[in-house]
Amino acid sequence: MAPAKSSLSIILTLLLLSAGCLSDSLDDIGVTSTEKSSEELVIWSTYETDSKEEAGFLDSVSDWQKLHPEVEVEVISKPFYQAVQAYKIAALGGEAPDLMRFSNDQLGSIAPVRDRGNPLLEDLRPWLTPAQRSVWDPIALESMRYDGALMAIPVSQDCVSLFFNRALFDEAGISYPDENWTTADFLSAAQEMTFGEQVGLSIPTKDPFRWFSLNSGYGGSLFTASGEANLDGNGSADALRFWLDLELKHEIVRTGTNVETMKQQFLSGKAAMIIDGPWHWPTYTAARLDVGQALLPIVEETGLRMSPMVGYKGWAVSKQSQNKETAISLALYLSSSEVAKNAALETMTMPVLSNLYDDQDIHSDIALRGFIAQARLGFPAPTSKGMSAIYDILPTAIENAYIGEMSTQAALTAANQELKEEMA
């Protein structure tokens, strides 16, 4: 009796263990995953959760689904800054979403990744006709390319500009910033409006992204024309000194300000000016702030205007996707004139379609017009491995200069050396 029980236990255990293998064997008898999921799309959106942008995007997906009822779309929200890492892990496990929104300065981090020789993203060049390609701003299209391959379908662009609280300017009796403002005007206005709980300016001092605009105003650039690292080139050290002094010397920026505190200070009416992008504009206007937008000022010392880095966002298709045709169809819809125009008017998402640059409705929106004007004065974010590395390297230089461990020149020279090594 006992041996019979033992045998039964062994058989039951083996059956239990083999159950896990049965699902795989279904593929072998014809129920392939392709057939099962031919009309299913998984999208990672990377929009700020519960933002107006996300709501607009979900509406667009829903509209597309009405035109394609046979397709089931699952949208998964991923935090923007962790999405690339999450995508890499998912893709290496064979679980990449069909579509994901990337920023072009992130592409340098994901495009070189190879899994057994295969890239993680589909090269979209063969998928598009010249007529389809011709609708986008050529700079936006070029920004979506890495090593020649088209990694994503461009959908929007953004850059920072100067936001100001009109009420605080009125209270102080200072005229609003305009296109002739210099950094001297900017500094004096900020100093005048800094007292008590209120600050004249709120910026995340240690955030390289916003510093790029001042750097270009001082004549600096991140890379040379031939693509070599140039963090310590013309004027960059002066730009970093001026930037840090806004907090350390002039004390018009509060210690430890980060993006979130900048947003909160502006929302609570405690910051007269901030340097921010259109993606936060709906939040500020929804809070009933009397908010204005102006071009970034001209640098007094050089006569050059602060020029922000323009980032382009686009929809990339997974190399592993078994529904590429459907995924590209949805990406093209999300980048279409109708959807882009709606997104621009509703959520200040700046379009990349050439025909919308001169659209009457878009131009009649003062803020949107201002953002587009600012973007036209910017420089495109480089789509390279070096650009992705800059976000890891520059904070070290800024930190060293901030605490006085190194001069701004020495810190940037060290950062440049490190960047060169990373790019080698």
Place this chain on the structure above:
Amino acid sequence: MKHIFWIILAVFLLPLVSAQSLDVQSDSSAAGFKRVRVSVEIDSFSGNGSLEFHVSEAFHSSVIIIQGQAGEMSQPLVGEWYDDCWTSTDLGLNWTEIHRSENGQAHAFYSTPQTLSIRCDLTGISQSKEDNLSVRLFDESRELGRINTSIIASTADILPPPPDSSPVIFAIGSIALTIIALFGYLRWKDRKSMNRHGLAFVLPAFLALVLLSFYPVAYGMALSFTDAHEESIGDEEFNGLENYLDVFTSGGFLRVLFFTLVWTFTNVVFHVGIGGALAMLLQQKVRGKLAYRTLLLLPWAIPSYISVLVWKGMFHPEGLVNVLLGTETDFFSGVTQAQTMVILVNIWLGVPFMMMSISGALQSIPEDLHEAAKVEGVSDWARLRHITIPLLKPTVVPLALMGFIWTFNMFNVIFLLTNGGPQLWFGEPGGTDILITYVYDVAFVKGELGLAAAWSVVIFIMLMAFSWAYTKGSKATEAVV
């Protein structure tokens, strides 16, 4: 009326008549994925014009035909956008890459009226259904000819192979079978023993341990001897001890190791010290003991990432701590400051567990031992030294070892509080990085998987060595038994 009829007929027939000057050939296999190569031959073309391609009634692309010189127009490299075009004036014997204007518009140049051949790779062509291709020839004022044909792209999409799990399954299966066989043999060898069924009870746990712990560790060790990098996954090659050399010679290795040890010892000492003291206090007859116990348990009950983020907010220059102190100090700006803060937060997080564990051990000490000592007139301090502490040892020694290993590998507190910063060293660990947080950066930020595996092996060896020395030195196992 007659004239109008002839004019209308002429308009309708003109394209058909002119179409005789066009010849279109398509080749679905020559161009590649999502492409079809179309060759057009135009007889005796003169002047300027254009050739348009329409796919399923939608405009696809065009080639502007110009009688004259190309001037400064470029001939981009073939494959730039995959929509390459070539021209030939000798009936396709020699093909020349087409010229393009700045906006990418294709231009075909020729000098004298002759048969002009244009060959283009059309992109974006469906593989699943036939499309209608309409090739239309125009001169400067009107359409000269049109030919319709059907095309389909024949090259299939090559999907990357699914993750290859067969070696892993094979390894796991082999390990499992070996263990089962080994246990079977031991059971057979022990067949006369009363305890022979014991092996069957141990087998599942042992299997789980080997497959879930030992196998990944062994895999990590194997990876540490390769040049595995995220840019070449699956193509890694054996590189000997290179990664280990990189670990020991990397800038910041000693610094990060030193802070890891400071972090671990400080935390464990305070966890055990404060936890033990609180447990002893709560052992006394205190009013509201349950309430105190519950309150002291809270840091443990709240998910640690929430607690850490709350602390991060409180230590912010505009956070509660600064508001109470009336300052604007950035507690995480300096290296020593930030290190102190991360240690403080982790001490706060770890005390409740030690308190509860020691509290349980204290309750197991027989009360009559203390009472007997009291009767003998033994002081409180002497009772603590000679009764409480020795009897706590069997619990506290393994607890401290466990605490040491946990704290050594504590990732989330540092990751969430400072992310290893302040970062003052280029390409090296940050001011508050410990070994485990730095390994994360090496693996997932820098993508150097082989090197990260080597770091992990070094950590593993350190912990093994410490555990062995500690267990041997404290005779912890014997104490527990």
